[in-house]
Amino acid sequence: MRDRPDRHECPPAIVLVFLVLAFATGCDSCKSKRNQAVVYTSVDQVFSEPIFHHCEGAAGISVRSLFDTEETKSTGVLNRLIAEAEHPQADVFWSGDPVRPFLLVDRGLVEPYRSPNAATLPRELRAQDGTWTGFAARARVLLVNNNLISEADTPRSIRDLADPRWRGRTAIANPLFGTTTMHVAALFSAWGDEEAKAFLNRLKENNIRIASSNGEVKRLVVSGEIAFGLTDTDDAHKALDDGAPVRVVYPDQSGMGSLVIPTVVVLIKGGAHPEAGRRLIDCLLTAEVESRMAKDAAHMPLRPGVSVPENVRAVGSIKAMEVDYGSIAQTMERIQPWLREWVGL
Amino acid sequence: MVLVAELLSGGAFREMRVTLGEARTWSLLMRSMGLSVAVTLGALVIGIPTGAVLGRTDVIGRRAALLVHAFPVFLPPFLLAFGWFHLFGRQGLVGSAWTSSLLFGPFGVIATLALAFAPIVTTLTALGISEIDPSLEEAARTVTRPHRTVMRILLPLAWPSIALGALVVFALTLSEIGVPMFLRVRTYPAAVFTRLGGIEYAPGEAVALVLPLLAVGLLLVFVDRRLIGRRSFAALGLRSRQIAPLPLGRARMPLSAAVWLVSLVSLLPLCALALEAGASGMSDALEWIGPSMGTSLAASAVAAVVITAMGLVIGHALARRRRAASTLDALALLAFITPSSVLGVGMVAAWNRPGTQFVYTTLIILVLGLVARYGILGVRALGAVFHRSSPHYEEAAAAFGAGFFRRMGRILLPMHARGVLAAWLIAFVFCMRDLDTVVVFYPPGLEPLPVRIFTLEANGPQHVVAALSLYHALLTAVVLTVGGLLLGLRRRRS
Numbered sequence: 001m002r003d004r005p006d007r008h009e010c011p012p013a014i015v016l017v018f019l020v021l022a023f024a025t026g027c028d029s030c031k032s033k034r035n036q037a038v039v040y041t042s043v044d045q046v047f048s049e050p051i052f053h054h055c056e057g058a059a060g061i062s063v064r065s066l067f068d069t070e071e072t073k074s075t076g077v078l079n080r081l082i083a084e085a086e087h088p089q090a091d092v093f094w095s096g097d098p099v100r101p102f103l104l105v106d107r108g109l110v111e112p113y114r115s116p117n118a119a120t121l122p123r124e125l126r127a128q129d130g131t132w133t134g135f136a137a138r139a140r141v142l143l144v145n146n147n148l149i150s151e152a153d154t155p156r157s158i159r160d161l162a163d164p165r166w167r168g169r170t171a172i173a174n175p176l177f178g179t180t181t182m183h184v185a186a187l188f189s190a191w192g193d194e195e196a197k198a199f200l201n202r203l204k205e206n207n208i209r210i211a212s213s214n215g216e217v218k219r220l221v222v223s224g225e226i227a228f229g230l231t232d233t234d235d236a237h238k239a240l241d242d243g244a245p246v247r248v249v250y251p252d253q254s255g256m257g258s259l260v261i262p263t264v265v266v267l268i269k270g271g272a273h274p275e276a277g278r279r280l281i282d283c284l285l286t287a288e289v290e291s292r293m294a295k296d297a298a299h300m301p302l303r304p305g306v307s308v309p310e311n312v313r314a315v316g317s318i319k320a321m322e323v324d325y326g327s328i329a330q331t332m333e334r335i336q337p338w339l340r341e342w343v344g345l
Numbered sequence: 346m347v348l349v350a351e352l353l354s355g356g357a358f359r360e361m362r363v364t365l366g367e368a369r370t371w372s373l374l375m376r377s378m379g380l381s382v383a384v385t386l387g388a389l390v391i392g393i394p395t396g397a398v399l400g401r402t403d404v405i406g407r408r409a410a411l412l413v414h415a416f417p418v419f420l421p422p423f424l425l426a427f428g429w430f431h432l433f434g435r436q437g438l439v440g441s442a443w444t445s446s447l448l449f450g451p452f453g454v455i456a457t458l459a460l461a462f463a464p465i466v467t468t469l470t471a472l473g474i475s476e477i478d479p480s481l482e483e484a485a486r487t488v489t490r491p492h493r494t495v496m497r498i499l500l501p502l503a504w505p506s507i508a509l510g511a512l513v514v515f516a517l518t519l520s521e522i523g524v525p526m527f528l529r530v531r532t533y534p535a536a537v538f539t540r541l542g543g544i545e546y547a548p549g550e551a552v553a554l555v556l557p558l559l560a561v562g563l564l565l566v567f568v569d570r571r572l573i574g575r576r577s578f579a580a581l582g583l584r585s586r587q588i589a590p591l592p593l594g595r596a597r598m599p600l601s602a603a604v605w606l607v608s609l610v611s612l613l614p615l616c617a618l619a620l621e622a623g624a625s626g627m628s629d630a631l632e633w634i635g636p637s638m639g640t641s642l643a644a645s646a647v648a649a650v651v652i653t654a655m656g657l658v659i660g661h662a663l664a665r666r667r668r669a670a671s672t673l674d675a676l677a678l679l680a681f682i683t684p685s686s687v688l689g690v691g692m693v694a695a696w697n698r699p700g701t702q703f704v705y706t707t708l709i710i711l712v713l714g715l716v717a718r719y720g721i722l723g724v725r726a727l728g729a730v731f732h733r734s735s736p737h738y739e740e741a742a743a744a745f746g747a748g749f750f751r752r753m754g755r756i757l758l759p760m761h762a763r764g765v766l767a768a769w770l771i772a773f774v775f776c777m778r779d780l781d782t783v784v785v786f787y788p789p790g791l792e793p794l795p796v797r798i799f800t801l802e803a804n805g806p807q808h809v810v811a812a813l814s815l816y817h818a819l820l821t822a823v824v825l826t827v828g829g830l831l832l833g834l835r836r837r838r839s
Contacts, residue, residue, distance in 0.1 A: 064790035067792075069784060069799050080786075224436075
C-alpha cells in the first residue's frame with residue numbers, strides 16, 4: 001500500500017518554526033534597517049567590540065559585527081568577503097593590517113569614500129582615490145623574556161631570530177595568517193626573494209617555533225617556553241599589563257626600521273546599508289576612537305594631537321620601515337605557495 | 346554544492362594533479378590518519394574496561410560515574426584543551442617545561458582527544474553489553490568467575506557496539522581542527538582550512554584536498570556496512586529491561602575507585618577553567634556574553650528538532666530496509682566526516698543569493714549547517730530505536746488506512762518517546778558544542794557561544810574566556826540534567 005499523507009494532517013511544525021525564526025531574528029529582506037551597519041573586522045574582538053558600542057551611541061546607528069578567529073587572523077574574514085562578493089553582507093571592513101584591503105580593492109569590491117574625518121590623517125595613510133584609510137597602528141616587535149635573556153644579550157633585529165644562540169628558543173606566528181604574512185611579504189619586498197627565502201630557511205634550521213597566532217607567541221614568551229618571539233605591540237603590551245616578566249624591543253631601529261601596521265577601514269561596494277556604513281567609518285576615524293585604541297589596545301595614534309598613553313610609544317619616536325602597501329599586497333599573494341610549503345601545509 | 350560546482354567546473358580536477366601530487370599532502374594525510382588511529386586506540390583502552398565495569402557490574406555509583414565520565418564529550422574539545430593548558434602549560438597549576446612540551450605536541454592532541462571521546466566507547470560498550478541475552482551470561486556464571494564472564498563472553502558479543510564507537514571516535518578525530526591548531530600540531534583538515542582561510546582563497550584546491558578524505562569516508566561507510574552492519578543498531582536503543590548487575594565481590598572497592606578516578610580525570614580541565622575564571626571572571630563574563638548563549642540555544646534546539654525529524658523518517662526507513670535509506674545514511678555519514686570548512690564554504694555559495702537572504706542572514710543558516718553536519722546522529726539513533734520494535738504495529742495500522750504521519754504520530758512516537766527524546770538530546774548537545782562548522786558562515790551579530798569564546802580568546806581576558814567556557818559547560822549540564830530527568834520520568838511511566 002502506497003503511503004499518502006493524511007489530508008487532515010497539519011503542515012510540519014518545523015516549517016512554522018523556521019518562519020518564526022526568520023522574523024524573530026529580523027532578516028534584512030523582511031524589513032528595512034537603514035540605520036544598521038554590518039562590519040567585518042580582523043581587529044581583536046576584545047578591542048573592536050567596545051569601539052562599535054561607542055559608535056552606536058555616537059553615530060546613532062546599530063552595528064552588527066563579525067570577528068575573525070585568532071588562528072585565521074585577517075584572512076578568514078577577508079575570504080568571507082570574497083566568498084560573499086556576489087551579494088555582499090558587510091558594509092564596512094575594518095582590517096587589522098593595511099595590506100589585505102588591497103586584495104579587495106584589486107577585486108573591485110571596495111566603494112571609494114573620503115570621510116571628512118580623514119582630512120587630519122597623514123596623506124600617506126589615505127588612498128588618493130578614497131578606497132582606504134589608515135589609522136591606529138601597531139608595530140611588529142620582539143617580545144623578550146626578562147628571566148631568560150639578560151639586558152646585554154637583548155636581540156635587536158629580526159635577524160636575531162635565526163641566531164644559533166637561540167636555537168629552538170624563538171617563535172613567530174604562522175606566516176600564512178595575520179600580520180606575520182604582511183611582515184614576511186614586507187621582507188620579501190625589502191630584501192628580495194633570494195635573501196628573504198634564505199632567512200626563512202635559516203629560521204627553520206634554527207628550530208624556530210611556528211605558533212598558531214601572535215597571541216600564542218606572547219603566551220610562549222610569558223611562560224618562558226621560548227626566550228623571545230616576534231609579535232605585535234598590542235599582544236606585547238597585554239603581556240606587560242598582565243605583569244609578565246617581559247620587555248618589548250622595536251627591532252632594527254639602527255637598520256631598516258620596524259614595520260608599522262596601521263589598521264585600515266574600507267567601505268564595501270554593494271553593501272546593504274551604505275549610509276550607515278559611512279557613518280560608522282566616520283566614527284572610526286575620529287580622534288576619540290584613536291584615543292580609545294591607544295588606551296585599551298596599545299595602538300599608536302597616527303593623527304596629530306591625539307594623546308599617547310605612557311605605555312604606548314608615539315609613532316614619531318620609532319624608525320619605521322619604508323613600505324609600499326600596494327606592492328606588499330601583490331608580494332603577499334605571490335609568495336603564498338612558497339610559504340605554504342615552508343610551513344608544511 | 347560547492348564540491349559539485351567545483352568538480353563540474355573542473356576546478357578540483359585541475360588542482361588535483363598539483364595538490365595531490367605533492368608528497369607533503371600525503372605525509373599530512375598519513376599523520377592525520379595516524380593521530381586518528383592513536384586517539385581511537387586510546388579511547389578504546391579507556392572506554393572498553395570502563396564501559397564493561399559501568400555497564401554490567403555492581404560498582405559503586407555506576408550511573409553517576411557514567412554521567413561524570415561522559416559529560417566532557419558534550420563540550421567543544423577546544424575548551425577541554427584550554428583547560429588542560431591551564432593545568433599543564435608551563436605556567437599551569439601543575440605545569441612545568443616537561444608537561445608543556447608533552448601537551449603541545451602529538452601526545453597532547455592524542456591524550457586530549459582520547460579522554461574527550463573515550464565516553465563514546467564507554468557508553469556504547471555498556472549499551473552493547475546490556476543488550477546481550479542474559480541466559481548466555483547466566484550459563485557462563487555457573488562455570489566461571491564474573492571477570493572471565495565479562496572478558497570471554499560479554500565483550501566479544503558486544504564487539505559491534507564497540508566497533509561502532511571506534512568508528513565514531515575515528516571520524517570525529519579525523520575532522521577535528523580546534524584542538525590540533527591550539528596544541529600546534531599540523532593536520533590534514535588544517536590544510537583544507539588554510540586553503541579556505543589563507544590569503545589565497547582557493548576553494549578548488551580545498552576540494553581537491555577533500556577528495557582523499559571522502560575516500561576515507563567511503564571506507565568507513567564500507568566498514569560500517571560490512572563489519573558492523575545492523576548489529577550496531579542493537580546497542581543504540583534505550584533499554585527498559587533491567588538485569589541484576591554482576592557482583593564483583595572483593596574487587597568491588599578497588600574497581601569502583603578505579604572507574605571513579607577515570608571519571609574524575611575527565612573533569613580536571615573544567616576544574617582548571619573554574620580556578621582560572623574565579624568569581625570575578627564569572628561576573629565579568631556576563632558583560633561579554635552578548636546574545637551568543639541565546640543564539641546557541643535557539644539554533645541548537647531547532648537543529649535538534651530537524652535532525653530528530655530526519656531521523657524519524659530516514660532512520661525508520663533504514664530500520665525497515667527501504668531502498669533509498671542506505672544511500673541517504675551514507676551521505677549523512679560522509680557529511681559528518683567532511684571537513685567543516687568545506688561544508689561552510691558550500692553553505693555560503695548555496696545560500697548567499699538574493700532570494701535566500703531570509704535564510705543566510707538569520708539563524709536559519711546556522712540550523713541548516715548543523716543539520717547537514719549532525720544529521721547522521723538522528724538517523725543512527727532513531728534507526729536503532731525503530732530496529733528494536735516490531736513492524737507489525739505499523740503494518741496493522743496501515744491496513745486500516747493510517748498514513749505515514751498518522752502512524753508516526755499515533756503509534757511510533759508514543760511507543761518510542763524515550764528514544765526520540767534521547768535522539769533530540771544527543772543532537773542538541775552536539776550542535777551546542779559545534780565550532781568548526783558554524784564559524785565559517787554565522788551571520789554577523791549571531792555568533793554562537795563557542796564561536797564567541799574562540800574569537801575572544803585572542804587577547805581577551807583569560808579569566809573571562811575561562812568563565813565563558815564554564816557557562817557553556819553549565820548550560821550543557823542543565824540541558825542534560827533536564828533531559829535525563831524527563832527520560833527517567835518516561836521510563837517510570839512505561
